[in-house]
Amino acid sequence: MTTIELDRSVLQLPVITTFGWVPEMVQGLVRDVRVRWALEEAGQPYSVNLISGADQNTPHYRALQPFGQVPAYQHGALTLFESGAIVHHIASATPALMPDDGAGRSRTLAWMFAALNSVEPVVVALWEHDHMGPGAAQPERRAALLKRVNARLDALEAELSDQNYLLDRFTAADILMATVLRSLGYSEVLAGYPVLQAYLERCAARPAARKALAEHMAVFAPKAQHA
Amino acid sequence: MTTIELDRSVLQLPVITTFGWVPEMVQGLVRDVRVRWALEEAGQPYSVNLISGADQNTPHYRALQPFGQVPAYQHGALTLFESGAIVHHIASATPALMPDDGAGRSRTLAWMFAALNSVEPVVVALWEHDHMGPGAAQPERRAALLKRVNARLDALEAELSDQNYLLDRFTAADILMATVLRSLGYSEVLAGYPVLQAYLERCAARPAARKALAEHMAVFAPKAQHA
Numbered sequence: 186m187t188t189i190e191l192d193r194s195v196l197q198l199p200v201i202t203t204f205g206w207v208p209e210m211v212q213g214l215v216r217d218v219r220v221r222w223a224l225e226e227a228g229q230p231y232s233v234n235l236i237s238g239a240d241q242n243t244p245h246y247r248a249l250q251p252f253g254q255v256p257a258y259q260h261g262a263l264t265l266f267e268s269g270a271i272v273h274h275i276a277s278a279t280p281a282l283m284p285d286d287g288a289g290r291s292r293t294l295a296w297m298f299a300a301l302n303s304v305e306p307v308v309v310a311l312w313e314h315d316h317m318g319p320g321a322a323q324p325e326r327r328a329a330l331l332k333r334v335n336a337r338l339d340a341l342e343a344e345l346s347d348q349n350y351l352l353d354r355f356t357a358a359d360i361l362m363a364t365v366l367r368s369l370g371y372s373e374v375l376a377g378y379p380v381l382q383a384y385l386e387r388c389a390a391r392p393a394a395r396k397a398l399a400e401h402m403a404v405f406a407p408k409a410q411h412a
Numbered sequence: 413m414t415t416i417e418l419d420r421s422v423l424q425l426p427v428i429t430t431f432g433w434v435p436e437m438v439q440g441l442v443r444d445v446r447v448r449w450a451l452e453e454a455g456q457p458y459s460v461n462l463i464s465g466a467d468q469n470t471p472h473y474r475a476l477q478p479f480g481q482v483p484a485y486q487h488g489a490l491t492l493f494e495s496g497a498i499v500h501h502i503a504s505a506t507p508a509l510m511p512d513d514g515a516g517r518s519r520t521l522a523w524m525f526a527a528l529n530s531v532e533p534v535v536v537a538l539w540e541h542d543h544m545g546p547g548a549a550q551p552e553r554r555a556a557l558l559k560r561v562n563a564r565l566d567a568l569e570a571e572l573s574d575q576n577y578l579l580d581r582f583t584a585a586d587i588l589m590a591t592v593l594r595s596l597g598y599s600e601v602l603a604g605y606p607v608l609q610a611y612l613e614r615c616a617a618r619p620a621a622r623k624a625l626a627e628h629m630a631v632f633a634p635k636a637q638h639a
Contacts, residue, residue, distance in 0.1 A: 252530050252567045263515045267525035274518045288490045291501045298494035301525065303479055306533040340479045 198232050199224065199260040199275075202249065205235030205404060210316055216268040217256040218401045219364050223272045223357060225393035227279040235404065269301045269361060276357035283356055296351040296358030304341070305365045307333040312368055334374060341366075342380045349387060363388035425459045426451065426487040426502075429476065432462030432631060437543055441595050443495040444483040445628045449587050450499045452620035454506040462631065496528045496588060503584035510583055523578040523585030531568070532592045534560040539595055561601060568593075569607045576614060590615035 201224075203217035217233075224231045240246050241253035250257040250266045258265040258274075265271050273294065276282035283293050311330045314320060321327065341362075344351070351358045363385055369375050375382055388394055428451075430444035444460075451458045467473050468480035477484040477493045485492040485501070492498050500521065503509035510520050538557045541547060548554065568589075571578070578585045590612055596602050602609055615621055 247567070247570075251571050252526070252564060254530065263518065265518055265522050267522045267529060269525040269529060270518065270522035273521055277518075291490065291492055291497065291504075294500055295492050295494045295497035298496040298525075298528065299479070302494060302496060302528040302532065303481065305529065306536070309533070310537070337479060340474070343474075344478050 197261065198230055199258060200232050200234050202234040202236055202246075202257040202259070203255040203404075205237060207405070209405075212405050213398060213402060214364075214368050215255065215401065216364070218397055219268045219360050220256050220258060220271050220275070221397035221401055222360050222364075222394050223275040223282060225397045226281050226355075226360070226391070227275055228281070229275070229279075233404075269297055272357050272360055273297060282360075284352070284354070289352065292352060293356045293358050296356070297361050300358060300361035300365050304337045304362065307337055308365055308368060311372070311374075315372065331374070334369070335377075338366075338374070338378050338381060342378050345380050345384050349384075355388075355391070359388055360394075363394075424488065425457055426485060427459050427461050429461040429463055429473075429484040429486070430482040430631075432464060434632070436632075439632050440625060440629060441591075442482065442628070443591070445624055446495045446587055446591050447483050447485060447498050447502070448624035448628055449591075449621050450502040450509060450584060452624050453508050453587070453618070454502055455508070456502065456506075460631075496524055499584050499587055500524060509587075511579070511581070516579065519579060520583045520585050523583070524588050527585060527588035527592050531564045531589065534564055535592055535595060538599070538601075542599065558601070561596070562604075565593075565601070565605050565608060569605050572607050572611050576611075582615075582618070586615055587621075590621075 201217050201220050203215060207215055221231070236246065236255070241255075246257075247253055249259070249264055252266075254266070256266075256268060256271065258271040263274075265274055272282075276293070277290075283290055307330070311327075311334050314323075314327055314330055319326065350356065351362060366375070366381060366385055367389070375385070389398075428444050428447050431442060434442055448458070463473065463482070468482075473484075474480055476486070476491055479493075481493070483493075483495060483498065485498040490501075492501055499509075503520070504517075510517055534557070538554075538561050541550075541554055541557055546553065577583065578589060593602070593608060593612055594616070602612070616625075
């Protein structure tokens with residue numbers, strides 16, 4: 186009896202599917218961090234299903250994640266993909282991540298889309314130029330990419346100059362925005378934005394954020410791989 | 413009395429703020445089309461507030477739209493930005509654009525984020541390369557951008573091969589995905605994707621889509637500008 190109850194309890198946990206290994210330069214930046222962070226803020230235990238790059242293109246995984254990306258999410262009969270949608274799904278069920286009123290919920294989603302559709306594309310373009318493209322070898326192209334990043338960061342610096350979070354309290358939108366901005370940590374870019382630096386430190390200091398990042402990084406630690 | 417009632421009725425209409433003029437190459441592609449389409453599907457009348465590029469950076473407009481982009485949305489006391497969030501807000505209030513059940517709503521949002529975070533960034537990168545960048549003058553760079561677009565379109569072609577829409581019915585996610593894919597219409601890219609071409613035709617043939625696009629384009633017609 187006890188065994189059966191434990192099994193059922195495990196089955197009812199949400200499952201995050203993500204990579205068991207990634208190159209060092211993206212460790213800490215894979216999007217399962219966002220989902221782990223949201224679940225930690227919600228106080229929701231979860232389990233993790235680790236896949237390899239070879240698994241991305243299997244019909245089995247494509248049925249779960251049409252583009253073969255990570256993370257994917259399963260909870261009971263529900264399967265979800267896209268980190269923004271998964272975080273929103275988790276946030277919708279807990280006051281810890283979203284206001285209760287309709288207007289507050291719509292504003293939270295506005296900032297979630299802002300993070301992923303207005304800020305992330307220009308940040309990723311610069312990141313890729315610096316890590317997988319010509320980098321400093323094409324200074325004009327880099328300056329153009331940087332200009333677009335700066336335009337977004339200027340707006341965010343102004344927005345956050347008199348408030349701690351994107352809304353009047355911490356929400357799921359801060360999880361997305363902070364994880365997007367954090368990927369600029371390798372560069373000189375954030376040095377010009379003291380308000381955003383303080384915002385990132387404020388977000389990163391949250392116990393749920395620390396735990397989520399630690400558990401994400403533990404996957405890549407040698408001893409974890411051989412445990 | 414009648415006059416007062418009419419005024420109040422107008423005040424209660426949602427207001428879309430968008431550009432009164434854009435270059436011909438982006439006419440039809442500005443993101444207010446998405447919001448107009450969603451409102452037409454919902455049977456919701458609306459009014460339009462036209463701004464110029466100079467208005468984008470005023471403190472007044474930045475209070476409404478932190479990045480100075482269009483569209484912005486106002487309905488009563490609620491102000492919203494990001495086309496994805498505005499369309500979701502409209503969709504949440506009508507069965508015409510989203511299933512009723514929680515899982516269906518979460519899946520709709522997953523495809524909305526897929527359109528704007530997984531597909532649009534690579535489509536926009538190719539579009540910008542061809543319209544505002546080196547285009548065919550940098551064939552290797554273009555091939556790399558095209559490869560990323562094709563990877564997304566391959567997945568969508570498979571997804572839609574046995575269904576008319578992204579979910580088992582038309583939803584707000586189709587508004588976003590169709591408007592993203594439609595911006596490839598200038599290029600050779602869609603020729604290799606018969607399923608996606610049929611999907612785009614199916615979406616574009618919807619009366620709400622036709623009306624939304626016609627009203628968007630009417631803003632740029634010479635006679636409208638002098639009406």
